[in-house]
Amino acid sequence: MADTTSGTTSGPAAQKSIAVPLGAFAAGAVVALLLGVFAKVNDPTLDGTTTLGFDDVRDMKVALSTVIGVLAVGQVIGALWIYGKLGIKAPSWLGMAHRLSGTVALLLAVFVGYHCIWAFGFQTGTTEHGYEVPLRGVVHEVAGCMVFGAAVIKVVAVRSKRAPGWFLPVAGGLLFSLLIVAVLTSAGWYLTEYGWPS
Numbered sequence: 642m643a644d645t646t647s648g649t650t651s652g653p654a655a656q657k658s659i660a661v662p663l664g665a666f667a668a669g670a671v672v673a674l675l676l677g678v679f680a681k682v683n684d685p686t687l688d689g690t691t692t693l694g695f696d697d698v699r700d701m702k703v704a705l706s707t708v709i710g711v712l713a714v715g716q717v718i719g720a721l722w723i724y725g726k727l728g729i730k731a732p733s734w735l736g737m738a739h740r741l742s743g744t745v746a747l748l749l750a751v752f753v754g755y756h757c758i759w760a761f762g763f764q765t766g767t768t769e770h771g772y773e774v775p776l777r778g779v780v781h782e783v784a785g786c787m788v789f790g791a792a793v794i795k796v797v798a799v800r801s802k803r804a805p806g807w808f809l810p811v812a813g814g815l816l817f818s819l820l821i822v823a824v825l826t827s828a829g830w831y832l833t834e835y836g837w838p839s
């Protein structure tokens with residue numbers, strides 16, 4: 642009879658290790674923290690940025706973030722579908738479409754996040770231009786930094802064969818929830834206030 646008490650059983654189930662998610666969460670926290678610290682100490686500048694033909698960097702970020710938001714919502718719905726939570730059988734192409742749109746959303750987020758960190762930084766209190774940073778802005782900055790920590794966690798979850806089964810859905814849910822918060826507190830707010838950028 643197999644020894645199930647000593648922790649020495651072989652087979653796939655015995656390989657699973659809680660150390661994988663714990664290590665990934667620690668690495669993700671460090672990444673998010675380092676980004677926040679860099680954004681705070683770096684002098685914001687428009688050098689090395691692009692508007693992609695929009696009036697300014699902010700308008701460009703609003704437009705791309707709207708695309709990110711739509712893709713992020715699609716990711717959550719796609720994941721629920723794949724995990725059989727919608728009560729309809731998922732089509733065979735869904736897994737590939739899910740991976741593709743998730744990758745595009747993340748690449749766009751890196752592009753927009755770079756423009757935020759580099760050109761705006763981590764603003765708190767009252768800026769030197771007399772702008773009182775709203776709570777919305779601080780929530781946006783914190784969620785924005787956490788997005789990239791969560792991206793690290795998600796990559797580990799996708800790659801690791803030793804992670805417990807709950808890790809991938811939790812990592813994916815965390816990443817796309819944070820992405821949606823970052824988008825709603827920036828592009829969501831902007832579109833409500835000013836409408837679509839020119």
Ligand code: HEM
Pocket residue numbers: 676677680699702703704706709750753754757758761762763764778781782783785786788820823824826827828830831
């Ligand atoms: C997923 C990542 C991110 C996305 C999609 C994103 C998106 C945006 C968008 C669309 C805007 C323009 C609308 C607005 O002014 O609120 C914006 C502004 C801003 N973002 Fe981000 N951002 C991200 C990450 C970050 C990070 C990591 C930081 C800094 C730590 C940051 C700091 C800012 C600041 C300071 C503004 C200007 C706020 C203002 O003008 O009042 N963002 N962001």
